[in-house]
Amino acid sequence: MIRLWMQCTTKEISEMDKGNALVIVPIGAVEQHGAHLPVGTDTIILNRLMEGLASRSEFPGHNVMIAPVIPIGKSNEHSDYPGTLSFSTPTVMVMLRDLCASIRRHGFDRFIFVNSHGGNTDLLNVVSRDLRIELDAEFFVFDWWFTSFWNDILAESQESGAYGVFHACELETSLMLAIRPELVDMAKAEDEYPDPHLTDNRHVSIKGPIIPGWKTSDVSNKGVIGAPTKANPDKGARFLDYAVAKLGDMLTEVLNVRYRKA
Ligand SMILES: [Zn+2]
Numbered sequence: 001m002i003r004l005w006m007q008c009t010t011k012e013i014s015e016m017d018k019g020n021a022l023v024i025v026p027i028g029a030v031e032q033h034g035a036h037l038p039v040g041t042d043t044i045i046l047n048r049l050m051e052g053l054a055s056r057s058e059f060p061g062h063n064v065m066i067a068p069v070i071p072i073g074k075s076n077e078h079s080d081y082p083g084t085l086s087f088s089t090p091t092v093m094v095m096l097r098d099l100c101a102s103i104r105r106h107g108f109d110r111f112i113f114v115n116s117h118g119g120n121t122d123l124l125n126v127v128s129r130d131l132r133i134e135l136d137a138e139f140f141v142f143d144w145w146f147t148s149f150w151n152d153i154l155a156e157s158q159e160s161g162a163y164g165v166f167h168a169c170e171l172e173t174s175l176m177l178a179i180r181p182e183l184v185d186m187a188k189a190e191d192e193y194p195d196p197h198l199t200d201n202r203h204v205s206i207k208g209p210i211i212p213g214w215k216t217s218d219v220s221n222k223g224v225i226g227a228p229t230k231a232n233p234d235k236g237a238r239f240l241d242y243a244v245a246k247l248g249d250m251l252t253e254v255l256n257v258r259y260r261k262a
Helices: 010-015 041-056 089-105 118-134 151-157 170-179 233-256
Strands: 002-004 021-027 063-066 110-115 138-143
Touching: 002 041, 021 041, 021 089, 021 233, 041 063, 041 110, 041 170, 041 233, 089 110, 089 118, 110 118, 110 233, 118 138, 138 233, 151 233, 170 233
Parallel strands: 002 063, 021 063, 021 110, 110 138
Antiparallel strands: none
């Protein structure tokens, strides 16, 4: 079973079997996405993914709860661009701790952060370990930006090259063309690749192994990193179906993996 936290009654939550439960804590971002996409792109995509998951995945024998989507994350790397909203790192950490402590208080002890914004990733990894200890609960982080999550479908569908999928890019623009096409202005889409001074070195690169503490205006003039001109709605629909199905499969594995010793 999968339920939205916001739509359950207090009695339903009280009586729910927590032994086989998992709480999804979704977190997105509000930040500039170039001239062609709205600032809410990450959270709009995340909301659609959660809707897709709730309607297509059943998880028999388990109770999967989707906590309210946190629409704003840590986006200070985009602060130079109008429209960006960001909490500071300590604020996000405290907010997540308070939210998860509330959920823990009601008996749930397994959590997964589902994240749609690369700028949240490092922080979520730190928080998940802190809360593993502080709340004596299991924590997982799902992040699609710095993992292999999209690799299979990108191998089939990506038309851009290196750095073509990064920010306001072929992937995100395609997803938005499938989800909210009226919010995308493809006439304003322009490809932009990161400045070579942060990519074309032997060791120092925004993909590592020596990673600079960069902000977006260090690597991009217009706020795009990638190739939005390669986006189209058909590709976006395929990306979306892939993401919903793959996330469902991954959550099934999470439901069956216990890492705390009894
Ligand atoms: Zn984004």
